[in-house]
Amino acid sequence: MRYEVDLHKAELGGLLHDCARQFEYEEIYRKCLHYGIEITREEADNKVLLHAKFGSFLANKNYGIDDEEILTAIQFHTTGRPAMSDLEKIVYLADYIEPGRDRAPNLKQIRKMAFIDLDEAIYMTMRDTLDYLKHVDDKSETLKAYEYYKKLHDEKMSK
Numbered sequence: 001m002r003y004e005v006d007l008h009k010a011e012l013g014g015l016l017h018d019c020a021r022q023f024e025y026e027e028i029y030r031k032c033l034h035y036g037i038e039i040t041r042e043e044a045d046n047k048v049l050l051h052a053k054f055g056s057f058l059a060n061k062n063y064g065i066d067d068e069e070i071l072t073a074i075q076f077h078t079t080g081r082p083a084m085s086d087l088e089k090i091v092y093l094a095d096y097i098e099p100g101r102d103r104a105p106n107l108k109q110i111r112k113m114a115f116i117d118l119d120e121a122i123y124m125t126m127r128d129t130l131d132y133l134k135h136v137d138d139k140s141e142t143l144k145a146y147e148y149y150k151k152l153h154d155e156k157m158s159k
């Protein structure tokens with residue numbers, strides 16, 4: 001409501017973002033091979049990532065979602081990506097700041113920022129995520145996304 005995105009789409013993205021989470025990684029991996037879903041090096045190395053891509057596929061195949069924006073919001077809810085749509089940003093952020101989370105640093109600030117400036121909240125989330133991950137491949141989707149949102153952040157700061 002705050003960002004005037006389609007609430008129905010946001011609801012579906014929220015409900016279905018983890019629809020592949022029930023499967024073990026090996027099963028998701030096998031299913032991806034079976035359905036010809038491409039697995040990137042990063043996804044092969046970092047198992048938790050694949051549930052997002054396969055979730056997007058399942059949302060379409062099993063739940064009849066054909067709205068591209070909902071599907072990409074599900075696909076990128078773990079890594080994010082540069083230049084996300086507002087819906088993608090909201091699903092990504094909501095996953096990070098949902099009430100059940102309590103371990104991530106700066107949650108209080110990010111929760112506030114999410115209602116003030118989406119891009120800034122994304123920047124803070126990615127900064128903390130990369131800090132937590134320590135070592136990431138320089139081709140990592142999260143790193144590419146972080147660099148994009150850091151640039152927006154730096155531009156804002158220099159004004």
Ligand SMILES: [Fe+2]
Nearest residue numbers: 017018077078
């Ligand atoms: Fe997830």
